[in-house]
Amino acid sequence: MSLKDRLGEDIKSAMKAKDKIRLETVRSLKKALLEKEVAIRPSGQDSLTEEQEIELLAQQAKQRRDSIEQYRQAGRNDLADKEAQELAIIETYLPKQLSDEELSAILDEIVASVGATSPKDIGKVMGVAMKQLKGKAEGKKIQEIVKGKLGG
The missing domain is CATH 1.10.10.410 (Arc Repressor Mutant, subunit A)
Structure with missing residues (x-):
């Protein structure tokens, strides 16, 4: 199953489960994926390679980590916690992290x-x-x- 299909399925299941954070996070991933696909079309590529998908997911995870750090420094633990939940969801799509x-x-x-x-x-x-x-x-x-x- 491609990442795009998996994200589509996960959006449906998050909607059914009324899981707001998962829904927002998965939608943002799908949006980023679609934007990246549009960006590569001029080079003659229709869809992202697995490597490009991992790169995109890693960028999304890094953005969340950076936000968590900035929010914690600013004393906004509520926002940091939300970003941490999003990060955990994104990590489920990434390859297993090495010890x-x-x-x-x-x-x-x-x-x-x-x-x-x-x-x-x-x-x-x-x-x-x-x-x-x-x-x-x-x-x-x-x-x-x-x-x-x-x-x-």
């Missing part, structure tokens, strides 16, 4: 494969890591672990 141990092991392989040895090589490692781990781990966490490994 810190799995992430660390994969990053060890990437560090070895690019021959990184010092903090100067963080950029090289991050480029490969972000491509390989898109949607499977948060960029901030990847960067933290890479800096730890290379003494950044």
